[in-house]
Amino acid sequence: MRYMLLLSLLYLSMFGMDGEEVYNKKCSSCHQLYIPVEILMKNFMDQNNRLLHLKAPTVNQLSYRLKQQIGDPKGDKDIQLMEVTAFIQNYLLYPDKQKSVCLPEILSYFDTMPSFKGKISDEEIEAVSEWIYFYLPPKKEVNKLQFVDYKKALILAKRLGKIIMIEVTSPTCHYCIKMEKRTLKEPDVVALISSDFIPVRVDLSRQKLPNNLKWSMTPTFIFLDSDGNVLKTVPGAWMKDDFLTILREVKQSKGDEI
Numbered sequence: 001m002r003y004m005l006l007l008s009l010l011y012l013s014m015f016g017m018d019g020e021e022v023y024n025k026k027c028s029s030c031h032q033l034y035i036p037v038e039i040l041m042k043n044f045m046d047q048n049n050r051l052l053h054l055k056a057p058t059v060n061q062l063s064y065r066l067k068q069q070i071g072d073p074k075g076d077k078d079i080q081l082m083e084v085t086a087f088i089q090n091y092l093l094y095p096d097k098q099k100s101v102c103l104p105e106i107l108s109y110f111d112t113m114p115s116f117k118g119k120i121s122d123e124e125i126e127a128v129s130e131w132i133y134f135y136l137p138p139k140k141e142v143n144k145l146q147f148v149d150y151k152k153a154l155i156l157a158k159r160l161g162k163i164i165m166i167e168v169t170s171p172t173c174h175y176c177i178k179m180e181k182r183t184l185k186e187p188d189v190v191a192l193i194s195s196d197f198i199p200v201r202v203d204l205s206r207q208k209l210p211n212n213l214k215w216s217m218t219p220t221f222i223f224l225d226s227d228g229n230v231l232k233t234v235p236g237a238w239m240k241d242d243f244l245t246i247l248r249e250v251k252q253s254k255g256d257e258i
């Protein structure tokens with residue numbers, strides 16, 4: 001059995017069926033690709049799946065859980081990949097929550113996956129399993145803030161229950177560049193902003209601030225609720241720890257308001 005699998009993996013690496021394509025065609029209607037872990041936690045632990053309304057675990061969740069739960073997480077990768085492939089093959093044909101690798105608290109929000117018996121080939125299973133196994137979150141999501149425009153921020157803030165953070169900046173402002181190159185790239189800062197805020201960057205050399213918002217210097221950070229009401233205005237560039245404190249205070253003050 002293992003030998004067969006190994007052979008077909010070899011075959012795959014030579015002729016390369018695309019696992020991502022299989023995912024897009026057969027799995028993506030239920031399994032979303034990537035959602036950062038902090039947001040998944042918030043969705044399941046605090047909000048009973050009402051934040052994201054997920055129908056199935058995301059691919060980053062699956063990839064992580066499979067690598068943790070199947071075979072030896074510290075052992076040989078090729079062997080573990082074969083074990084994971086065998087598990088997924090079995091699960092696709094005979095789905096049963098009793099066999100699940102996912103956390104029971106999370107599974108309770110999902111139906112059991114429908115069986116793929118007769119609807120997927122062995123090659124497709126192997127390709128998609130390998131792709132899930134080696135799945136890596138998109139880099140830009142991990143260490144970079146995803147800025148959106150103000151209009152989109154209003155919609156997202158409402159839908160996700162987040163605070164809008166407008167960074168007022170200009171290309172000639174030395175402290176803006178410092179802030180952007182250092183503080184706004186710190187993983188802790190990126191993580192906190194990504195989980196609780198919707199960042200908007202307004203470059204004053206090209207854009208105007210929405211709603212006649214006031215600013216006195218660059219950079220300035222303006223925090224707004226999802227109706228566009230100003231919660232706090234914070235002028236200046238900040239080092240990591242001070243900026244984290246500011247973010248936590250803003251988050252806290254919004255919490256008090258509700």
Ligand code: HEC
Nearest residue numbers: 026027030055056088095099100101102110111112113128
């Ligand atoms: C119709 C919706 C749907 C489709 C399509 C679907 N899944 Fe699922 N899948 C689910 C749900 C719901 C769960 C969680 C409940 C469960 O484990 O049965 C799940 C769970 C899983 C699990 C985890 C099993 C575990 O241990 O919890 C794997 C692996 C998986 N799916 C792989 C796939 C792959 C690969 C595809 C595409 C070939 C796919 N799924 C297509 C709905 C779907």
